[in-house]
Amino acid sequence: GVLIDDLVTKGVDEPYRMFTSRAEYRLLLRQDNADRRLTPIGWKMGLATTARHDRLTAHEAAIAQAEELLLNRRHDGVTLDALLRRPETTWDELLALSPELQALNIPPLAARQVTIETKYSGYIKRQAAGVARAEQVQGTAIPDWFNFLAVPQLRAEARQKLAAIQPRNLGQAGRISGITPADIAVLMMYLKEPSRLAT
Numbered sequence: 001g002v003l004i005d006d007l008v009t010k011g012v013d014e015p016y017r018m019f020t021s022r023a024e025y026r027l028l029l030r031q032d033n034a035d036r037r038l039t040p041i042g043w044k045m046g047l048a049t050t051a052r053h054d055r056l057t058a059h060e061a062a063i064a065q066a067e068e069l070l071l072n073r074r075h076d077g078v079t080l081d082a083l084l085r086r087p088e089t090t091w092d093e094l095l096a097l098s099p100e101l102q103a104l105n106i107p108p109l110a111a112r113q114v115t116i117e118t119k120y121s122g123y124i125k126r127q128a129a130g131v132a133r134a135e136q137v138q139g140t141a142i143p144d145w146f147n148f149l150a151v152p153q154l155r156a157e158a159r160q161k162l163a164a165i166q167p168r169n170l171g172q173a174g175r176i177s178g179i180t181p182a183d184i185a186v187l188m189m190y191l192k193e194p195s196r197l198a199t
Contacts, residue, residue: 032116036060062110063117069101070094070118084118091115137184138171140191150197151190158183 042048148162
């Protein structure tokens, strides 16, 4: 297998590419934050080296330091965070406005991450909320007595597959090949109102 250290990002302009065109949550699964998402997992599994973990810890500390200053310092009555959210404002322009930010000497990769997270913060928060809702839906239990064959609005293929596999929750059901989001929506409706099941 390939170790996480073999997939290390080379730099701002030469990241390893990830195809996100079919990813459901593209704003969260970006190539620029892959290291932040995957290194902690690799560390827990014993795949990431101590040096890599230490680099990520320093990177996260720089990001947190910059974000705290942006939220708590103002220029002409406006927080630096609000200024950076403006499409026309760059990190370099922010540095010129704030000697205090300049003094932090934030590394380029951390500065780039802070810029992306700040400029797209509204969209990212909305998508994160969507993920939380989806996880809640996926955790919805399907009782043992539930009869998939008695759900009239399910496609015949979906009824047969669900009845054969007997998933225990909607998350498992959604991972069955050939089961569509529409099928899951139908299941949710009948789980909420089981009295509507055909007899």
